[in-house]
Amino acid sequence: MILIKNKLENLYLNPNSTIFKVVNFIRKNQKTIQTFIFFTLIILPILYIIKIHLDINQFLEKIGNQNVNLTHQKNLYNQLFDKVKSKKTENNLTNINTTIQKIAQKHHLNIDNLNWNLEQGKSIELKITADSHSLFNFINDLNKIEYLKYHLLTLTKSAEDRKVELTTTLVVLANKE
Structure with missing residues (x-):
């Protein structure tokens, strides 16, 4: 205790020392310093947390918009894919018909x-x-x-002279689609 008392007396007896000036400044501007410390330790972190919260909300909104956009694009892609697939299937039927008719023409046959x-x-x-x-x-x-x-596959004798009637059921395999 005596040591502290001696140091304080030295401080007040020597008003030109930097420690005296600092202590005197703190004593005179106590409210300003408290406000600065409060602002630095309380308000700035709160503002930073609020900014981060707003950034997160904006990011989540952006993700939601992108999800809606991706869902819309996925639906458009699926519609286009189904359209192309149906067109391909239609062309498939046409191609198979054409192939069968070309083979029949090659052998001079008429398809009944x-x-x-x-x-x-x-x-x-x-x-x-x-x-x-x-x-x-x-x-x-x-x-x-x-x-x-x-x-x-059924072959039967036709009513016409020296003719055979072919009746067949052909199955289209799935890998052609």
């Missing part, structure tokens, strides 16, 4: 009936009446098409 069954998988019901040699060549060429498979 060609029907598509799209309800339970894709299948083609085909009916041709011609001589046996041409029909067997036609069957052989149809066997070479990788995406067509015979499900049912």
Whole structure:
């Protein structure tokens, strides 16, 4: 205690020392210093927290907008994909019909009936009446098409002279789609 008392007396007896000037400044400007410390230790961190909170809210809003945009783009892409797929399927049916008719023309055959069954998988019901040699060549060429498979094949003698009637059901394999 005595030591502290001696130091304080020294301070007040020597008013030109820097320690005296600092203590005197603190004593005179106590409210200003308290306000500065309060502002530095309390208000600035609170303002920083509020700024971070607002930035997070803005970021979350931006993410929400991007999610809505991505969902919209995904829906548009799916619609476009479905449209292209249906167009591809339509072209597929046309291409298969064209291929079958070209093979029939190659062997000089007339197709009596060609029907598509799209309800339970894709299948083609085909009916041709011609001589046996041409029909067997036609069957052989149809066997070479990788995406067509015979499900049912019936050969019957036709009412016309020396003609055979081919009635067949061809199944379109899924990998052609």
